[in-house]
Structures are given as C-alpha cells and as structure tokens.
Amino acid sequence: SQTIHQWPATLVQPVGSPLSLECTVEGTSNPNLYWYRQAAGRGLQLLFYSVGIGQISSEVPQNLSASRPQDRQFILSSKKLLLSDSGFYLCAWRSGRNTEAFFGQGTRLTVV
C-alpha cells in the first residue's frame, strides 16, 4: 500500500533562517506531488505541484521554492524565512489527474 511521510511534525525557526521540509511517498511510482500551506484559521493554499522529477509548477509568488530530486521525494525550501511563512504545511500525492489524492500529516511551522 502507498504511504506518505512528512517531517518534521513541528518546527520553530527564527526570522531569516533557512527552511527545508521533506516529503516522501512509498509504494507508488511517478506520483503527482503537491505542497499546500494553511495559515491559522484559513483555507489551504496550493504552493507548488510536480508531475515528475525536476518538474515544478509554482502557483503563487512567494518566499519559498520547491524541488523534486527523486521520483518520490518533494522538498520545500526557503533561504530566509519571514514571519508570514508561519503555517501548517501539507504535502499530498496522487497517481494521476483523475485519481484520489492523499495528504501527509503536515508540518506546523512557527517563525519567531
């Protein structure tokens, strides 16, 4: 069966520090991968998605970047965090455009 892993579960980082969040999927190949952010009390905002290794689509301009160095690995990064980067970051995967999509457990990031 397929599983998705995100880590860490929680993170507290100072303003101006770098960020690296990792998401990996097991039990499938060539998944579509997604990064979402949810600010406190708000809806989910699509940040990036990827349909293959090295292919990244950005939905909103921001202080973040994404990379997909391996088929089942999706990384969210920042060189310098802002206070507004605080939120609940969620990774999701699906096997194609007309299939179900499943989320990891999320990373709660607090920038102080």
Place this chain on the structure above:
Amino acid sequence: GQNIDQPTEMTATEGAIVQINCTYQTSGFNGLFWYQQHAGEAPTFLSYNVLDGLEEKGRFSSFLSRSKGYSYLLLKELQMKDSASYLCAPSRGQNFVFGPGTRLSVLP
C-alpha cells in the same frame, strides 16, 4: 482561474442529516474532491467525483453536476465526531485548489 464558494459555518444535531454545498467556476475542470479536516490535523479524503450524479459511501454521499458547477456532501446519522471542517476542491488539469471550507458543528 477558479472561484469556489461554500458556506462558512453550519450547525446540526446528532443523528440528523446535513448537506454541505459547494459551487465552483473552474476552467479545465476534471473532477471534485471532498475532504474532512479536524482542527490541527491533515485533511482526510472523503470522495472524488468525476461524473455527474450521486456516489454513496456509508454515511457520506457526494453529488456532482458538472453543467451547473455544483456539488454537495451529504452526511447522514450525524455523530459528534463529524464536527470538523469540510473542504471541497475542484480538480483542474494536474492540480486541485481548495475552497474556504465549511465548519460543521454537531450538537448533542
């Protein structure tokens, strides 16, 4: 672009039936997701409708009308644990974008 609308909050009584509506305007539409999200947790997949009509999964059913840009989630025999946010997400091409979510409170 996308324009997704859901009621912000709903309240219902334990054992009752509640219908949560979602309207959308999405170019390149190819299906619609419903997710449940409890406070502080990741969303949990409920349904994915591609074709028009009603799909039933136990106490939860989801309906889609592609021509009207309309979907609803029907929850029957409500339980206290159903108190959560319910998110609709139209799928467009390879990605999917969420509506604002409906916070459902189930009262005893």
